Amino acid sequence: MKKLLTISVSTLAGLAFSAAAMAADINPAVLYDLGGKFDKSFNEAAFTGAEKFKADTGIGYRDFEIQNDAQREQALRNFAKRGQSPIIAIGFSQANAVEKVAKEFPDIQFAIVDSVIDLPNVRSIVFKEHEGSYIVGVAAALASKTGKVGFVGGMDIGLIRKFACGYKQGVMSVKSDAEVFENMTGDTGAAWNDPVKGGELAKSQFDKGADVVYHAAGGTGIGVLQAAHDAGKLGIGVDSNQNGLFPGSVLTSMLKRVDVAVAKTFEDAKNDAWSSGVQVLGLAEGGVDWALDDNNASLVNADMKAAVEKAKADIISGTVVVHDYMADNTCP
Amino acid sequence: MSAGQLPRWVDYGLIPLINLIAAFLVSGLVVLLIGENPIDAVRVLIWGALGFGEGVGFTLFYATNFIFTGLAVAVAFHAGLFNIGGEGQAYVGGLGVALACLALDRIVPWWVTLPVAVAGAAVMGAAWAFIPAWLQAKRGSHIVITTIMFNFISYSLMVYLLVNVLAKPGSMQPETRTFEEGGRLPFLNDIQSLVDFGTAPVNLALVLALIASALVWVIIWRTRLGYEIRSFGANATAAVYAGMSPARIIIITMLISGGLSGMMALNEIMGSQHRLLIEFVAGYGFVGIAVALMGRAHPVGIILAAILFGMLYQGGAELAFEMPAISRDMIIVIQGLVILFAGALENLFRPAIVRIFTPSRAPAVQAG
Numbered sequence: 001m002k003k004l005l006t007i008s009v010s011t012l013a014g015l016a017f018s019a020a021a022m023a024a025d026i027n028p029a030v031l032y033d034l035g036g037k038f039d040k041s042f043n044e045a046a047f048t049g050a051e052k053f054k055a056d057t058g059i060g061y062r063d064f065e066i067q068n069d070a071q072r073e074q075a076l077r078n079f080a081k082r083g084q085s086p087i088i089a090i091g092f093s094q095a096n097a098v099e100k101v102a103k104e105f106p107d108i109q110f111a112i113v114d115s116v117i118d119l120p121n122v123r124s125i126v127f128k129e130h131e132g133s134y135i136v137g138v139a140a141a142l143a144s145k146t147g148k149v150g151f152v153g154g155m156d157i158g159l160i161r162k163f164a165c166g167y168k169q170g171v172m173s174v175k176s177d178a179e180v181f182e183n184m185t186g187d188t189g190a191a192w193n194d195p196v197k198g199g200e201l202a203k204s205q206f207d208k209g210a211d212v213v214y215h216a217a218g219g220t221g222i223g224v225l226q227a228a229h230d231a232g233k234l235g236i237g238v239d240s241n242q243n244g245l246f247p248g249s250v251l252t253s254m255l256k257r258v259d260v261a262v263a264k265t266f267e268d269a270k271n272d273a274w275s276s277g278v279q280v281l282g283l284a285e286g287g288v289d290w291a292l293d294d295n296n297a298s299l300v301n302a303d304m305k306a307a308v309e310k311a312k313a314d315i316i317s318g319t320v321v322v323h324d325y326m327a328d329n330t331c332p
Numbered sequence: 333m334s335a336g337q338l339p340r341w342v343d344y345g346l347i348p349l350i351n352l353i354a355a356f357l358v359s360g361l362v363v364l365l366i367g368e369n370p371i372d373a374v375r376v377l378i379w380g381a382l383g384f385g386e387g388v389g390f391t392l393f394y395a396t397n398f399i400f401t402g403l404a405v406a407v408a409f410h411a412g413l414f415n416i417g418g419e420g421q422a423y424v425g426g427l428g429v430a431l432a433c434l435a436l437d438r439i440v441p442w443w444v445t446l447p448v449a450v451a452g453a454a455v456m457g458a459a460w461a462f463i464p465a466w467l468q469a470k471r472g473s474h475i476v477i478t479t480i481m482f483n484f485i486s487y488s489l490m491v492y493l494l495v496n497v498l499a500k501p502g503s504m505q506p507e508t509r510t511f512e513e514g515g516r517l518p519f520l521n522d523i524q525s526l527v528d529f530g531t532a533p534v535n536l537a538l539v540l541a542l543i544a545s546a547l548v549w550v551i552i553w554r555t556r557l558g559y560e561i562r563s564f565g566a567n568a569t570a571a572v573y574a575g576m577s578p579a580r581i582i583i584i585t586m587l588i589s590g591g592l593s594g595m596m597a598l599n600e601i602m603g604s605q606h607r608l609l610i611e612f613v614a615g616y617g618f619v620g621i622a623v624a625l626m627g628r629a630h631p632v633g634i635i636l637a638a639i640l641f642g643m644l645y646q647g648g649a650e651l652a653f654e655m656p657a658i659s660r661d662m663i664i665v666i667q668g669l670v671i672l673f674a675g676a677l678e679n680l681f682r683p684a685i686v687r688i689f690t691p692s693r694a695p696a697v698q699a700g
Contacts, residue, residue: 034611036660064653065660068614070393070533070604071649077531078653092505096607115505157495157610158504187487189611326504 028053028266029084030063031075033091035192037065041218041239042258046090046113048240049262056263057270072097080105086123086269088113088262092159098122109274111265113258114159116278124278125261129159130166131315132254132288133214134322136236137170138311139290140212141178142304143234143251148179150205150213152198152224155191156184158326163216163238163254165331166322170311173320181205185220195223202227202235212236212251225250234299243295251299253291257281284316338689344633348626348674350681352640355673359666368657380650381643387650389520389532394616395635395642396534396599399541401620402638403548404592406629408475410552411585412565417464417479418593419617420486421457425594427490428452429601430498430508430608437515445514449602450540450595457594458587460486465586469579475586483617494610507609517603535603544592545631551588561585593617619667625675637674644670 030050032043050061062084064075072094079087080101086109089098095115102110102122111123118124140149151167153160168180183201185191198220202213206227213228214236215221221238222245228235229249237243237253244250261281268274281287290308292300300308314320325331338347360370381391401418408415415421432449464478494506517536521529552558564571564581572578600612623641627633648663673680 062656067645067649067660067663069600069609069612070390073531074390074649075653093609095505096510096605156491157506158499162504187484187491329501 026059026086026266026269027082027084028059028061028269029079029087030061030262031072031079031087031089031094032063032065033093034066034189035091035218037063039192039218040222041192042256043090045239045256045258046088046262049259050266052259053263053266057267059266059270061266069093073101076101076110077104080108083108085109086111086265086274088265090114090258090262109269109276113261120276123265123274123276125265126278126280127256127258127287128280128282128322128324129163129216129254129256129288130169130322130324131283132256132290133163133166133216134170134173134315134320135283135290135308135311136214136252136254137167137172138174139170139252139300139304139308140167140214140234140236141171141174142307143299144175144178144210144212146209146211147175147177148181148209148211150181150202150210151183152201152205152213152215152217152221153182153184154217154220155187158329160184160216161331162325165325167214168331169322173311174307179209181208181210185217192218192220194220195226198223199227203231206231206233214238214254216254237291241291241293243291243293247295248298250296252296255289255291257287257289261287282315283312338686342685342689344628344630347678347682347685348633348637350685351626351673351678352670354681355666355670358673359669362662362665362669363658366657366662368655373651373655373658376651376654377647378643379647380654381647384530385528386530386532387646388527389529389534390646390649391639391642392520392529392538393532393534393599393604393642394645395638396538396541396603397596397616398619398623398638398641399545399635400592400596400599401617402623402627402634403544403631404589404596405620405624406627406631406634407548407552407561407592408585408589409624409629410558410565411561411581412568413468413582413585413589414476415461415479415586415589415593416476416621417461417482417590417617418596418620419613419615420479420483421460421590421593422596422613422617423483423486423490424460425453425457425591426597426601426608426612427493428454428456428594429597433511433515433602433606434498434508437512440514442514442516442518446517446536446602449515449598453594453597454591455594457597458591460594461586461590462583465583465590468586469582475582487611491610494608498608505609508607511602511606515602516606517598519603533604535599537599537603540595540598542635544595545635548592549631557584593620619671622671622675625678640670641667 035043037047076097088111090113092115098110098112099117102119106121113125116124149171151164164182171178171180185197202224205213212234215224216238225235225246229246234251236251239256242253323332363370363373380387404418405415429449429452432452436445464475464482467473467478468475498508500509520534560576560581601608623637627637644667651658652660
């Protein structure tokens with residue numbers, strides 16, 4: 001940090017002094033969930049965001065991958081004691097630990113992704129996954145020739161049902177008689193990282209007549225997309241832009257911009273623009289979106305694009321309200 | 333467990349020590365390979381585990397889990413049974429603890445809830461072990477296979493219950509509400525002032541684990557049931573000839589074993605997390621197998637092995653924290669090497685050591 005300071009001061013002749021001094025003050029940290037840093041999905045998106053911030057600003061960060069639940073609080077305290085701030089915890093499972101440790105260290109900035117904690121020094125970042133899933137559901141229904149589409153989830157928990165429910169609503173909005181097959185991969189952490197089983201579930205859905213399958217299953221989803229590619233069907237990616245994994249076989253991806261949220265949180269802290277409170281990132285805020293690039297341009301025709309964009313605009317304007325499964329634990 | 337022809341201090345002390353050193357030497361090579369200094373790594377690991385009060389607290393916290401699951405595996409060992417189902421039994425044991433705490437935490441103090449929670453943990457854990465035991469005793473279905481299968485059933489059962497039945501309404505977290513004071517075991521830091529464990533979650537369950545160790549010793553070596561269990565494990569045919577009922581021994585042993593596994597949940601659920609949550613067992617049940625192997629299925633050995641694994645867990649966490657190049661997967665490699673050398677390759681150095689110690693000794697008198 002000192003070196004960085006010296007360099008900035010000498011090159012910019014003091015012009016950027018205050019900014020550099022500010023930059024030197026922040027000492028960010030990331031705490032990943034049990035899935036680990038390289039889960040090809042949710043946690044990795046956080047890692048990507050932190051790396052982007054590091055590349056943009058030259059400010060390093062610390063991170064830690066937990067092995068069990070007791071380590072959540074321990075790692076947060078370790079970061080806090082060393083004066084790391086802001087500390088961003090990835091995943092709803094961290095909520096209790098963040099709440100406890102944030103109370104002990106009121107001067108340190110905390111952030112949590114996927115959960116809400118009402119404390120003055122915590123920023124809570126949640127995403128409207130149901131909105132993003134809805135618009136890829138619209139795309140799936142339009143791309144399907146059989147009127148049957150599939151969904152492969154990781155674990156049968158509320159968060160994943162939220163994805164499934166939004167997707168189903170999107171599909172139904174186009175074809176009210178469409179069939180949506182839903183399967184969950186497993187009941188342990190391995191469910192997020194079991195591409196073989198993901199592929200088998202996708203194949204069984206293809207056998208039942210589905211020709212587009214959406215996954216919300218972390219690393220398991222790679223198997224889903226692979227199976228779609230092998231069978232000449234279409235897959236839909238999640239979290240990151242997965243269009244490029246199997247170009248021509250991935251219809252689109254539902255983007256959940258955890259990377260942007262992490263980088264933004266660090267930048268806000270750096271620029272003295274930190275705020276606590278809840279940030280709900282939906283389509284309107286660019287927190288969720290669908291991915292359109294060279295890899296899937298040939299799959300998305302003009303009608304489909306128009307329909308998805310219209311659904312997106314309707315949700316943003318409030319004309320269409322996507323039911324959130326988490327609100328009452330039911331799906332219409 | 334036969335002690336062979338070696339003096340007990342060699343069998344229980346020297347051989348595990350040599351295995352441990354070998355494991356650390358190989359781990360050191362791995363650390364060297366990724367470009368870190370192994371001496372520093374060991375220093376951080378040991379400092380992290382024992383160097384300060386909080387580290388010791390965490391070490392003992394993990395050790396508590398391992399004592400319970402280690403004892404569970406050991407009891408089954410004595411009857412010649414290999415209980416791989418500690419993971420599932422502990423998970424379902426957590427259900428027993430949580431139900432007791434959820435029912436009582438708002439009306440009575442913790443010391444009233446405790447016996448109910450202990451009973452809940454033991455009964456649920458034992459119940460989960462009962463079906464594999466019954467299948468082994470009456471149908472000859474191999475206990476290794478059935479207990480593993482019951483682990484998977486327990487995962488599915490618990491996810492279902494936590495998502496659909498026990499989750500607090502309106503929360504996306506698959507977990508119960510947090511227990512009030514009446515459902516929390518006191519932290520050791522709050523009931524004694526000799527050692528400062530900082531914020532470590534080591535709690536009264538440690539004392540329960542030590543009591544359980546003593547009881548296991550009494551049962552296995554000082555009761556008629558224990559004699560039957562050991563006889564059956566040493567030679568099932570002879571035990572049957574002596575008039576013992578194999579079905580009865582298998583079922584009772586597995587009930588004790590499952591109950592001990594289930595009680596691990598006291599430490600995690602009632603002692604530390606204060607709520608029932610998904611996947612809280614996190615592999616402690618499986619590590620219990622290594623702990624029992626390394627501890628020679630003897631309570632004292634198990635306590636020592638449990639502390640060693642507690643050190644590896646806590647020291648490993650500090651190591652991953654201090655040396656970012658050493659990731660959490662590296663820690664698992666080191667733990668794996670210890671298990672490999674202490675368990676699977678347990679006999680690697682034994683022949684050489686036997687050669688060193690036997691010529692000067694008359695055939696050893698085997699103590700119980």
